[in-house]
Structure formats: C-alpha cells, structure tokens
Amino acid sequence: NAGVTQTPKFRVLKTGQSMTLLCAQDMNHEYMYWYRQDPGMGLRLIHYSVGEGTTAKGEVPDGYNVSRLKKQNFLLGLESAAPSQTSVYFCASTSGGGQAFFGQGTRLTVV
Amino acid sequence: ILNVEQSPQSLHVQEGDSTNFTCSFPSSNFYALHWYRWETAKSPEALFVMTLNGDEKKKGRISATLNTKEGYSYLYIKGSQPEDSATYLCAFKRGTGFQKLVFGTGTRLLVSP
Numbered sequence: 124n125a126g127v128t129q130t131p132k133f134r135v136l137k138t139g140q141s142m143t144l145l146c147a148q149d150m151n152h153e154y155m156y157w158y159r160q161d162p163g164m165g166l167r168l169i170h171y172s173v174g175e176g177t178t179a180k181g182e183v184p185d186g187y188n189v190s191r192l193k194k195q196n197f198l199l200g201l202e203s204a205a206p207s208q209t210s211v212y213f214c215a216s217t218s219g220g221g222q223a224f225f226g227q228g229t230r231l232t233v234v
Numbered sequence: 235i236l237n238v239e240q241s242p243q244s245l246h247v248q249e250g251d252s253t254n255f256t257c258s259f260p261s262s263n264f265y266a267l268h269w270y271r272w273e274t275a276k277s278p279e280a281l282f283v284m285t286l287n288g289d290e291k292k293k294g295r296i297s298a299t300l301n302t303k304e305g306y307s308y309l310y311i312k313g314s315q316p317e318d319s320a321t322y323l324c325a326f327k328r329g330t331g332f333q334k335l336v337f338g339t340g341t342r343l344l345v346s347p
Contacts, residue, residue: 156335165323165339166278173333181334213277215335220266220327222280223335 125149129214129226136204136233144199144229146214152224154217155197156181157189159210160228166213172197204233238326240338247314248346254310255341257324261305265329269298269309272321272340281309281322314345 127148136142146155153174158166158181168181172191186208188200197216201208209232215223239258247253259267266285270278282291287302295312311318321340327333 154333154335158337163339166337168334168336171334179334182336217335220283220285220333222268222283223270223278223325225277225279227277 127214127216127224127226129212129229131229132227133230134232136201136231138204138206138233140204141200141202142204142231143201144212144214144231146197146199146216146226148195148197148216148224150216150218150224151194152216152218153194154219155191156215156217156223157187157197157199158213158215159183160213161210169199169212204231206233209233238324238336238338240322240324240341242341243339244342244344246344246346249315251314251345252310252312253314253343254308255322255343257307257309257338259305259307259324259326260328261303263329264302264305264326265333266327267300267302267307268325268327268335269307270323270325270337272323274320278323309341311343314343316345316347319343319345 156171157169170189175194212229214226217223269281272278282298284300289300297310300307321342323340325337
C-alpha cells in the first residue's frame with residue numbers, strides 16, 4: 124500500500140533553474156495539497172486541488188505552478204528557482220473531510 | 235486568509251506530567267478540525283479528525299475536545315512519555331468554497347525522562 128509518494132526526495136538547484144516535484148497517490152482521493160515547511164512556520168499551503176483538472180492558490184503561491192491532469196498525480200513546478208524557495212516540501216491528499224495522508228517530503232536547496 | 239493559531243509554541247515537561255495544547259480557528263463555516271503528530275524527519279500522521287461541536291476523541295493517553303461555536307480545540311496528553319516528544323499540529327477545513335486544509339504552526343513538545 125504505497126499511499127502518497129513524492130519524488131525526488133532531495134534536490135539541489137542553482138538559482139534560475141526549473142524543476143518539477145511529483146506527488147502520486149493511490150487512494151483515489153479527490154483533494155491534493157502542496158505545503159512547504161520552514162523553521163518556526165509549520166506547514167504553509169502553496170497550492171491545492173479539489174479534483175482532476177482543478178487547482179487553486181494557497182497562502183504562499185508565488186513562484187510556483189501546479190497541474191492536476193490525472194486524479195492520482197499533483198505536480199508542483201518551480202519555473203525559476205530562488206534561494207527563498209529552499210525548504211522541505213510535503214504533498215498530502217484527503218478524501219472530503221477525512222485525515223490527510225502525507226508523502227515523505229522533498230528537501231530542496233537552491234544555491 | 236484563514237488564521238489557525240496554536241499555543242504554546244513549545245513546551246518542555248517531565249516524564250509523567252500531563253499537558254495540553256490549544257488550537258484556535260475561525261468559528262464560521264466549520265467543516266473539520268484535524269490533529270496531527272509530527273516527529274522529526276518524518277511526515278505528519280493523523281491523530282484525530284473532529285467534525286461535530288462537543289466532539290471528544292481519545293487514543294490511548296491522548297485525547298481532544300472540540301468547540302466549533304467559539305473556535306477552539308484542546309489536545310491533552312496524560313502522563314507524558316519521552317516518546318510523546320514531537321510537534322503537534324492542528325488543521326482546519328472550511329465548509330464552503332474550495333476546501334483547503336490550513337495548518338497551524340504547531341506546538342513542539344519535549345518530554346524529558
């Protein structure tokens with residue numbers, strides 16, 4: 124039972140480079156979320172999706188884009204990475220009001 | 235912007251102490267309130283999902299209460315153990331519009347032997 128899988132687990136980018144983080148869930152959940160974790164700030168919502176083909180902005184969306192072309196996948200893109208985007212990124216999925224299941228996190232460093 | 239606030243920010247107790255944390259959230263358009271336990275270098279794991287005013291949930295030595303009318307939830311740990319050391323997060327889900335799940339900043343608990 125895979126649950127929620129994030130790839131990659133670690134990445135180092137140079138300023139200005141682009142990358143895509145992939146989140147895949149096998150629980151048929153409608154809702155998927157991308158969060159970033161920074162010291163002392165808990166989990167901040169970047170973007171989220173309430174179903175295939177729909178996305179919405181969270182609290183800190185600037186500098187990120189997302190796509191949900193398939194129900195099981197939620198992609199987070201950084202078009203031009205900046206040092207301020209150095210963080211640990213978590214993907215999560217839920218069904219309705221049920222508990223969130225999290226991926227293992229992606230540690231991104233932008234130098 | 236949905237404000238979900240947790241207090242205290244951190245807590246250091248001795249083994250055997252009982253403790254509690256607070257989560258405050260908007261009292262309008264309530265849908266659900268979640269509690270998660272987050273150990274260092276791991277992913278958050280759900281403790282409770284609470285949906286009804288007056289809900290009380292219990293799992294072992296950990297319990298939680300919910301007051302949706304005034305917008306707060308308490309998490310209690312009875313007889314804290316070193317393995318309870320973690321960050322405890324609450325998350326609020328609103329009942330209207332796109333149902334985003336917004337987290338508080340967490341309460342970091344350290345239990346010393």
